[in-house]
Amino acid sequence: MRFCWPVLCALLAASPVSSAELLPSGTPINEAIDHYLEAGWVEAKVKPAPLVSGAGLVRRMTLDLAGRIPTVGETRAFVDSGSPSRWTALADRLLSSPDFAYHHRNQLDLLLLATKKNDGEFRKYLLQAARENRSWDVLFRQMMTGREANAAEKPALAFLKARAGSLDDLTNDTSVLFFGVNVSCAKCHDHPLVDDWKQDHFYGMASFFTRTYLTKKNTLAEKYSGLIKFKTTEGKEKQSRFMFLTGAEVAEPKQKKTAEQRKAEDAEVKRQIKDPKAPAAKVPGFSPRAKLVEVALGAKDREFFSRAIVNRIWLRLMGRGIVDPPDQMHSANTPSHPELLEWLARDLADHGYDLKRLIRGIVLSDAYAISSRFAGEGEVPGAETFAVASVRLLTPRQYSLSLLLASANPDQASKQVLSADWSKRREQLENESNGLAGKIELPGDNFQVSIDEALLFSNNDQIQNSLLKDSAERLVGTLKSVSDRRQLIGIAFEAMLSRAPDADEVAVFEAFLTKREKAGRVSAIQQMVWALLTSPELRFNY
């Protein structure tokens, strides 16, 4: 018996929270978040963990906004500041730093393309977009309908080009990444539990892409005609219609064409596919992809688009989506905080899909600053309450950048970040991080750290010869000149873990150094630095 249970590809809950019940739209984002999360804690009778320490907050925010750990200078500046607005000031400094654009770019790339292929032009495109804080709807529009002839838009088409070989990929990846809905399981049958989710929806979405093809010159083009024929489970043959996930349909204007015109169109498409010397593909009068953008961003149907990206950004910063997993936004998988999702989605759409503004709002909420350690009595509150911060694995890029900084001369690193040419230096750092980042596996769903990573860090000569190098630019070289062991340990902890060691740690590390120094002081320092570099405290954002 073929049985797929429960196929969770339904529409969003049929009855979204009415907007009259939501907090007023002028409410600051962080206040709205805290309002709704606190209400959830009261209802679930859970007590949230306390707020993280100042040093902990700097580390968390720097990883989330700059994509790297903070330097000693950055941490100290925050911890030593007596300003009541230091938190906001830190967020604003990081969001306007060159770091943010790189990190935001890397995150978007990871979401949209990096798991498929590495595309330098697309990365440049995203970097420029991140620098300008180009809004999410504009990015979406450019990725769906960018013009080949327009140099600024062309690289955006990489999103579709990487998937152009498969209609299923075009359809499903677009649905998952921009609308939070995995439609692939409605391909073979209607949803067995939810009446309004039919094969029509899968083929409806696929219809927007069925005319999309790659020319021989690797440009993206659309055919003049074509829909999809599919068989229902009852064996009935049906023709697809242009239909968005909400059920909204697009009618193709009737065009009177002679048989000759049609033949010429078919010949033109055939030539585009085969002939590398064909002139640029003509653009048909009716573009299904342009229609998809129009419907998806229209006032009536934009909820999918707005909710999906709110949920993704929330997942990025909070470790779990308000709807989780993020590709299952439907009635059988309800949000943990429906009003909050609703409010944030409305707020984002009302403010021109400004992602930076959303990110700023989230990192300024108290909820964002909760500790990841649960020290209370009884059951640990469930992840969906957000009462304890999640422990998040760094991306290979974040980890690689952080390792480079953690193992650098701390004084130099602190000065560089504040210097006028930090922008340039940050780009160099980005390039330097490529090597190590490429050796670390990209985390997918259900990711677990593999033995390969532990073996790499334990035995690869690059770790030994670069990160642990005994030179003035690196931490090992710096520590070598510090004769007092306790002071040396303090510097190492602060540079790598952004905090001071506690008394137990000092004792253990001092004993380690005392014992290991007999076999060579530099080597003892190297081993100590190795232990800190490979500790989970550096591997995770916590």
Place this chain on the structure above:
Amino acid sequence: MTRRTSDMVAASEHVSRRGFLGAAAAGATAAGFAQDMTVLDVLKNPLIAAEIKKQQKHVILLWLAGGASQLETWDPKPGRPTGGPFMPISTNVPGVEISELLPKMAGRMQDTAIIRSLSTGIGDHGGGASLMETGRRKEQGLQYPDLGAIIARELGRADSQVPDYVSFYTSTEGRRKGTSGFLGARFAPMFLSDSMIPPNIRRLEAVSEVDHRERADLRALLARRFTQGRHSRNNVLGSHTNAYQRVRGIMASEKLFSIDSEPTAIREKYGPTQFAQQCLIARRMVEAGVPFVKVARAWWDSHGQNFETHQELCADLDHSMSTLLDDLEERGLLKNTLVITLAEFGRTPKINASLGRDHFANAWSTSLSGCGIKGGSVYGKTDADGQNVAEGKIGAGQLFATIFKALGIDHEKEYFVGARPLPISDFGAQPIDAVLA
């Protein structure tokens, strides 16, 4: 529909299979924890540990990359236009005949079952390999784990000191790394493609043995302090700790990859071919507790000169496989080790103009030996020319269900990806009980 045995892949750590620890430690039977040996404390008891080791089940997959011909191996068609020049020979199991290219196997079919009725429908290398590696057709948006990863997850131990999925693929043709799919990198293969020794398994000379050990202890202390009171999605935090805990054990298993310490007599039995030597390494691994070893032998894709190709490759297969089975038997390992021969597909009965046979997924064969298998059995039948399955047609799903059942793994077990349950055998696939002991 009742919920079957479930296993939350994506669950938080509180409901992960680690929860099994309590129940098993309370005194489960050996068979009980042979299936899911996450029982750290129990392993410290040498008697129980020895029992577990004896009970632990393993798989050695001999992957005949490119597609071996069923007519020149397990399903000869003498006297037919499709039969080719080689004759069948009788085996030590009355009534069972195989190709004369496998004379040594013919003398030791008592532990081996043949399935002659695979009909899998995918005849390109990539698609066929994916189907036969994962036991099901590809599905958009979902990456299924392959057999090795599933076995690693089901039969491996969280704290294992040996690798739990090792894959040899030293030829360049048709090389595929294998995938742990949604099970995650924790269950990905240790993949050996260039050298017989895995990368980063050897300590650098610049780091002394004492330094290497003591810095790992220092790291472990930091990890213990950090993880206290912290929880992570899918226990990724725990997997980081586990990965580092396994480093020293995996490094110690380097010796498993070398056959130098095997007695000359054993090495001579296996002989000089790379495939045979990898089979010997596979046996060493199994003996040391590795649940899954894949040894790929390439390249069986005989579009031309099928008969010369098979003469050469079958000789290697016949000798290596029979020696491996004998060796496992002599060490008492065969009853707990399942040896499989499999490929992406078989080859056409029709002989083409280049005296070759092409890709053929409509009616082909596989063999299962050892653990849980009814030796000497034959399942399924092809028609006179081998063009179609005449009896007992099965697909990849049923083969996988059979493999799971032979190993004592619930073939109806489900993993979860998000809220979606995914059975480890393809939807509804049932095992072939006729080949099971």
